[in-house]
Amino acid sequence: MGLCVPGAHPRVEIKPPIPIIPAPIWKNIKDLQEWEQLHQKRPEGDKHSAAFESITEGIHSFPGGFVVTTLADAFFNWARKSSVWPVTFGLACCAIEMMATFASRFDVERLGMVPWASPRHSDLMVVSGTVTIKMAPMLERIYAQMPDPKWAVSMGSCANSGGPFRHGYHVVKGVDRVIPVDVYVPGCPPPPESLLNGLLLLQEQIAHFRRTGERAAPNPKVD
Amino acid sequence: MTREQATTLIGERFGVAQVEGESPLVVTLPVDQWASFARFAKETLGCRFFSFSTAVDWKEQGLEVVAKVDNLDERLSLLMKTKLGAGVTTCPSLVPIYRGANWMERECYDMFGIRFEGHPDLRRILLSEDWEGHPLLKSYAVDTPHPPYR
Numbered sequence: 001m002g003l004c005v006p007g008a009h010p011r012v013e014i015k016p017p018i019p020i021i022p023a024p025i026w027k028n029i030k031d032l033q034e035w036e037q038l039h040q041k042r043p044e045g046d047k048h049s050a051a052f053e054s055i056t057e058g059i060h061s062f063p064g065g066f067v068v069t070t071l072a073d074a075f076f077n078w079a080r081k082s083s084v085w086p087v088t089f090g091l092a093c094c095a096i097e098m099m100a101t102f103a104s105r106f107d108v109e110r111l112g113m114v115p116w117a118s119p120r121h122s123d124l125m126v127v128s129g130t131v132t133i134k135m136a137p138m139l140e141r142i143y144a145q146m147p148d149p150k151w152a153v154s155m156g157s158c159a160n161s162g163g164p165f166r167h168g169y170h171v172v173k174g175v176d177r178v179i180p181v182d183v184y185v186p187g188c189p190p191p192p193e194s195l196l197n198g199l200l201l202l203q204e205q206i207a208h209f210r211r212t213g214e215r216a217a218p219n220p221k222v223d
Numbered sequence: 224m225t226r227e228q229a230t231t232l233i234g235e236r237f238g239v240a241q242v243e244g245e246s247p248l249v250v251t252l253p254v255d256q257w258a259s260f261a262r263f264a265k266e267t268l269g270c271r272f273f274s275f276s277t278a279v280d281w282k283e284q285g286l287e288v289v290a291k292v293d294n295l296d297e298r299l300s301l302l303m304k305t306k307l308g309a310g311v312t313t314c315p316s317l318v319p320i321y322r323g324a325n326w327m328e329r330e331c332y333d334m335f336g337i338r339f340e341g342h343p344d345l346r347r348i349l350l351s352e353d354w355e356g357h358p359l360l361k362s363y364a365v366d367t368p369h370p371p372y373r
Contacts, residue, residue: 169358
């Protein structure tokens, strides 16, 4: 597509210049390169079960069957996002803000979130605070005890990247090296409003959770 | 017991000790008098409260062990210091005299690798048992990798 100069011959076109997009500056930052290599990705098995997959594939291949599967997806996702139960798990000072968020003033129960004291009944883990090397195996174990599908919110600078303790001898440089993280909430510590925003973002992600297990940024036009 | 009385007593018993400061009274000792001075501080000066024990890494000059003991009744506090010397990592333990020194010296061993002779149970206290190295030493590199987590 080009622009036609008014009054000139119709075949004369001015082509817009091709913009030279510089390489993203973060590609040169060592810590971010490290993050690209080391952060945990979603495991391959993080989907619905194989039986469920085959049934939905069967329905999907019928003419008009996509309506059913799409509606079912939408229904399941609505049900999931309306009952996210975070496991009661606090690590450091961010946990105080997390408790404030879960308490009556900010009241996440209106979003269907009930802080639950057992990982076996929970869907969400809010990693609130510094993850030390000594704590990381326990965190991994609690995350492994939660049933699929499960989500993780990394709360605060320490859980995101190690924060002020990044170069300490005992700190894991971001909880995403231990478990896959869905939402990063910045702040030191993030106020309850900030965490609430993160939880709403997570709900939006859950609402767009597809059968393929992809958890990309919500975009209703995809699929 | 006032500060002056304590200073005179220390001067009589431990001539080599270097005494300075107001409060706390800083006493710098050679290593071989470390335990005997602690016993003297507890029994004669009445410093029965063991406040803390730690160490300082002076790089080439070696490690320095620091302990603070207090006489809470008569408002006297002593800061005991001793330099171990370059490359030396052994120090007499204060646990036979002060039971409160037990965990402090374990932490000191954990972070600086000082082996306290006469300690009943010298294990790591904060770091995990399979940890390599002693992280508060100046020779411990920042960002030492620790697989699989960092």
